[in-house]
Amino acid sequence: MRKLKNSELNRKTVTEFRESDKSPFVIVLDNVRSNSNVGSVFRTSDAFLAEGIYLCGITGRPPHREISKTALGATETVSWKYFKNTIDAISELKALGYKIVGIEQAEGSIDLGSFRVKKGIRYALVFGHEVNGVDQKILDVCDYVVEIPQFGTKHSFNIAVSAGIVLWELSKTLTDSSTKK
Numbered sequence: 001m002r003k004l005k006n007s008e009l010n011r012k013t014v015t016e017f018r019e020s021d022k023s024p025f026v027i028v029l030d031n032v033r034s035n036s037n038v039g040s041v042f043r044t045s046d047a048f049l050a051e052g053i054y055l056c057g058i059t060g061r062p063p064h065r066e067i068s069k070t071a072l073g074a075t076e077t078v079s080w081k082y083f084k085n086t087i088d089a090i091s092e093l094k095a096l097g098y099k100i101v102g103i104e105q106a107e108g109s110i111d112l113g114s115f116r117v118k119k120g121i122r123y124a125l126v127f128g129h130e131v132n133g134v135d136q137k138i139l140d141v142c143d144y145v146v147e148i149p150q151f152g153t154k155h156s157f158n159i160a161v162s163a164g165i166v167l168w169e170l171s172k173t174l175t176d177s178s179t180k181k
Helices: 015-018 035-047 064-072 086-095 159-179
Strands: 026-030 050-054 080-083 101-104 125-126 144-147
Touching: 015 101, 015 159, 026 035, 026 086, 035 050, 035 064, 035 159, 050 086, 080 086, 086 101, 086 125
Parallel strands: 026 050, 026 125, 050 080, 101 125, 101 144
Antiparallel strands: none
């Protein structure tokens, strides 16, 4: 096997990205404190053609050196909005018809492997603060709470890792459901 050169990857241009059909996902960052995590989520959102990112509370916003360092240009492709309060972002998304999905360890949560996206429905995926997680007030208004299974001694994944896992898994179910008749 030969490693592909960047020129062989056939990636979209910024214009092609902006004009592309997007996946039915908006990412909501609920008070994420690390700008490196924010940048990583931008980059992952670009890779999965997310509709956009809602940055809330203390979450950093572009332009910022630390965000740019990990986003590698994704702040130029992925659209974003800022909200002082996460609940305001959730209210807007609900009014637009999104199903709100908190990514958290909670009573009654759905295992990520069991959660299936439905064609024609858009989802707002809420990721929380690195230590405190998704605020309980936000979980109270979620349509679903999805949990990433873990098998070791740690209680959580890094927020950027969580976003990658969730977008990968949900994108697979979207692809699987669209190919099944």
